[in-house]
Amino acid sequence: xxxxxxxxxxxxxxxxxxxxxxxxxxxxxxxxxxxxxxxxxxxxxxxxxxxxxxxxxxxxxxxxxxxxxxxxxxxxxxxxxxxxxxxxxxxxxxxxxxxxxxxxxxxxxxxxxxxxxxxxxxxxxxxxxxxxxxxxxxxxxxxxxxxxxxxxxxxxxxxxxxxxxxxxxxxxxxxxxxxxxxxxxxxxxxxxxxxxxxxxxxxxxxxxxxxxxxxxxxxxxxxxxxxxxxxxxxxxxxxxxxxxxxxxxxxxxxxxxxxxxxxxxxxxxxxxxxxxxxxxxxxxxxxxxxxxxxxxxxxxxxxxxxxxxxxxxxxxxxxxxxxxxxxxxxxxxxxxxxxxxxxxxxxxxxxxxxxxxxxxxxxxxxxxxxxxxxxx
Amino acid sequence: xxxxxxxxxxxxxxxxxxxxxxxxxxxxxxxxxxxxxxxxxxxxxxxxxxxxxxxxxxxxxxxxxxxxxxxxxxxxxxxxxxxxxxxxxxxxxxxxxxxxxxxxxxxxxxxxxxxxxxxxxxxxx
Numbered sequence: 001x002x003x004x005x006x007x008x009x010x011x012x013x014x015x016x017x018x019x020x021x022x023x024x025x026x027x028x029x030x031x032x033x034x035x036x037x038x039x040x041x042x043x044x045x046x047x048x049x050x051x052x053x054x055x056x057x058x059x060x061x062x063x064x065x066x067x068x069x070x071x072x073x074x075x076x077x078x079x080x081x082x083x084x085x086x087x088x089x090x091x092x093x094x095x096x097x098x099x100x101x102x103x104x105x106x107x108x109x110x111x112x113x114x115x116x117x118x119x120x121x122x123x124x125x126x127x128x129x130x131x132x133x134x135x136x137x138x139x140x141x142x143x144x145x146x147x148x149x150x151x152x153x154x155x156x157x158x159x160x161x162x163x164x165x166x167x168x169x170x171x172x173x174x175x176x177x178x179x180x181x182x183x184x185x186x187x188x189x190x191x192x193x194x195x196x197x198x199x200x201x202x203x204x205x206x207x208x209x210x211x212x213x214x215x216x217x218x219x220x221x222x223x224x225x226x227x228x229x230x231x232x233x234x235x236x237x238x239x240x241x242x243x244x245x246x247x248x249x250x251x252x253x254x255x256x257x258x259x260x261x262x263x264x265x266x267x268x269x270x271x272x273x274x275x276x277x278x279x280x281x282x283x284x285x286x287x288x289x290x291x292x293x294x295x296x297x298x299x300x301x302x303x304x305x306x307x308x309x310x311x312x313x314x315x316x317x318x319x320x321x322x323x324x325x326x327x328x329x330x331x332x333x334x335x336x337x338x339x340x341x342x343x344x345x346x347x348x349x350x351x352x353x354x355x356x357x358x359x360x361x362x363x364x365x366x367x368x369x370x371x372x373x374x375x376x
Numbered sequence: 377x378x379x380x381x382x383x384x385x386x387x388x389x390x391x392x393x394x395x396x397x398x399x400x401x402x403x404x405x406x407x408x409x410x411x412x413x414x415x416x417x418x419x420x421x422x423x424x425x426x427x428x429x430x431x432x433x434x435x436x437x438x439x440x441x442x443x444x445x446x447x448x449x450x451x452x453x454x455x456x457x458x459x460x461x462x463x464x465x466x467x468x469x470x471x472x473x474x475x476x477x478x479x480x481x482x483x484x485x486x487x488x489x490x491x492x493x494x495x496x497x498x499x500x501x
Contacts, residue, residue, distance in 0.1 A: 040464075041435040042410040231409065231436050300413045300457070302433050325412040325435045332413075354415070354431065 012058035013152050013209040014216055021220075021227050029125035031059040034229040041231035045327040048198055048236055049368075052158035053228035054219050061128025062151050062206060064111075065135070066118035067144035071110065074119055077138055078108075079255065079274040081265030082119070085110040090178045090193055094255055094263055095123075095131060100276025100283070101251040102258070104131050105243060107204075109180045109193060120180070120191065122153065122204070124245045152212035157202030157236075159371060160224040165192075165203055168218070172203060177372040186215045198233070199240025199370045238333055239326045241294060241365030247305055248292060248321045248335055256283035257337065259292045259365070290318060291343040294363040295334040297323075297351060301358060302332040308352040309338055309360075317342050320351065328368045338362070380468070381487035383444040384496070387429075388468065389476075391484065396445055398429065399472040400463065403497045408434040411463040416452040417474055423447060425483050430473050432463065445483040447476030 010031045018025060023034030034056065036044065047053050065074055075082050080093030090109035094102050104127040109120040123131045136145045156165055165172045169183045172192055180193035188211030196202040207215055219225050234244070243249045249258045254276070256264075261284060268274055272281055297303050307320040323334030334351075342349065345364055350357040380390045386404035389396040405411065413433040423429055423443040430441040452474045456462060463471040478484075488496060 035436070036409055040410045042412075045435075235435055300460075301415060302413060302438070304438060325410075325433070327435070 010059070012056055013212050014056045014058060017213055017216060018056065018227075023227070023229060026230070028230060029059055031125060033059060034227070036229040036231045037227050039226065041229070041235060042327045044226060044228040044232035045235050047226035048158045048200060048228055048232060049328050050158070051224040051226070052156055052160040052164050052202070052222075053198075053232065054216060054225050055155040055157065055228050055233055056152075056216070057155050057204070058152040058212065059125040060153055061121070061123040061125065061131060062148040062153060063121045063123075063132060063135075064113065064118050064146040064148060065121060065139070065143050066113050066116065066146060068142045070119050070143040071117055073139045073142035074108070074135075075268070075274070077135065077275065079264040079268050079277075079280065080108065081267055082108060082110070084265070084267070087112055087117070088180055090180055090195060092263055094260065095134065096255075096275040096280075097251055098275050099251075100254045100279030102245070102249045102253055102255065103127070103134065103251060105245050105249060106131070107193075107195060111180070111191070120206075126246060148206075150209055151206050152209050154205045154207070154212065154216060154219070155196050155198075155202060156205065156219060156225070157196045157198040157200045157228075159201060161200070161202040162373070164219060164222050164224055165205075167222075175203075176375040177201075179375075186211070186218050188215060190215075194373065197240070197242055198236035199242070199366055199368055200236070201371050201373045235324055235327060238322050238324060238335065239328055239366065239368040240370060241335070241367065243292070244322055253292075253337075254280055254283050254288060256280055257288040257290055257292060287340055289340060290337045291340050292321070292335060292337055293343050294365040294367060295320065295323070295336055295349065295351070295360050296363040296367075297332045297334060297358050297360040299358065300331060301353060303334050303351045303353055303358060303360070307336075309336055310350040310352070310357070311339075311342050312348050312350070314350070317349075326367055333367050334360070335365070381444070381484055381489060382493035382496075383442070383487055385442050385444075387441060387444040389444045389484070389487065391478070391481070394478050394481070395450070396447060396476045396478050397472050398444060398474055398476060400432065400441055400467060401493070402467045405464050405467045405471070408432060408439055410435050411460045414456040414460050414463060414473065416456065417449045419449050419452060421449045423449065423476065424479075433460075441473065443476070444487055445476065446479035448479070449474050450477050451475040
């Protein structure tokens with residue numbers, strides 16, 4: 001009898017720690033990951049907004065682009081102004097396909113390796129193999145891609161993150177949003193950026209695999225820090241109005257439809273020198289036919305990904321791409337795409353839910369104001 | 377509770393005369409996580425056994441709740457509209473969903489008793 005080969009499930013270096021903390025482990029992007037700990041998603045979400053949450057994001061792909069001219073050559077794949085990044089500055093950008101669709105969204109930090117410019121990339125777990133193939137193939141001999149399989153990634157997020165991490169490394173207090181620096185953390189060589197994906201102030205900490213458990217335990221020992229799983233990571237980023245790849249953005253959505261025009265650099269627009277530039281610049285000039293919007297459903301029932309959106313006249317105008325309960329909002333929140341004619345804030349929508357419709361309105365994103373520590 | 381019986385889908389029914397109170401088990405609420413909304417059936421609705429009786433929304437997902445026995449809905453737990461987390465904190469008590477006037481009490485015989493259900497859950501890992 002033929003049996004399907006079992007898909008290998010990877011573990012991050014913190015797997016045993018998650019299990020010992022009582023996490024419920026679920027498969028995610030080929031990894032066994034904690035969806036929640038015993039406190040539960042709402043408590044973990046609230047802990048992050050009120051104090052600090054520690055997330056294991058070691059499943060994400062980390063790589064260095066170095067050798068040759070990594071900065072100029074990487075610009076061939078993304079619409080962001082990478083050349084304009086000073087050393088230690090990071091940017092959210094997009095790997096694009098030739099139709100102007102999004103292959104992945106990622107964080108890029110300009111660093112120096114042995115005195116030479118390099119880029120530190122962090123990409124989505126589900127896309128990392130394809131991303132790294134794409135980058136290596138497209139850039140060929142112009143830059144060298146070094147995949148950092150020996151490094152784990154932690155995110156410490158929340159208004160008390162600075163105080164907590166500052167006790168281990170005071171220099172982290174000097175970082176501003178979207179800035180990174182090398183530092184020694186608990187004896188380990190770390191690259192720390194002031195960034196994250198929760199809408200809160202916080203840090204992402206790249207450390208060698210063998211050092212991550214000690215560092216995680218040390219951070220968790222702090223009274224202000226709670227372990228937080230993927231469930232709350234999702235509710236936090238949804239309230240922050242941030243896109244989840246494969247849901248809110250994918251190969252069929254353009255950055256302009258997705259409301260990510262700010263990720264298309266000014267110089268890059270003028271040069272029109274990125275994949276899919278024609279489509280994307282058309283969307284910028286003429287406006288796209290559909291747009292990603294925030295959605296506030298009335299009442300208590302969450303609307304979920306895939307729910308059909310109709311206008312007041314009952315015409316189908318789009319679909320929900322992320323939806324759930326927002327603990328900080330205290331009710332259901334969602335994002336989705338609607339025809340541009342229905343994208344203005346306050347537009348009344350009807351969303352299909354189990355054979356009936358739920359009234360909703362187009363709402364400003366984010367649902368919860370960001371709490372970043374920006375450069376003053 | 378001697379007269380509480382369980383379905384394989386983790387619903388429970390507790391019988392008092394010809395009335396059955398239904399809800400979801402502690403195991404089920406634990407699996408679902410934080411409950412944020414419960415869509416209850418309309419009073420007067422006639423449910424066959426295994427019909428969808430309610431929908432439970434957790435932060436992450438929606439889950440259907442099936443009638444463990446058939447009956448007419450004679451009362452629903454309105455307290456869940458104000459505080460759906462009662463399903464988490466008191467699944468067998470204040471977190472009940474609905475009361476049914478049983479169509480056929482013999483259907484109860486197909487459900488598991490407490491001990492059998494406990495073993496069943498343990499077998500699910």
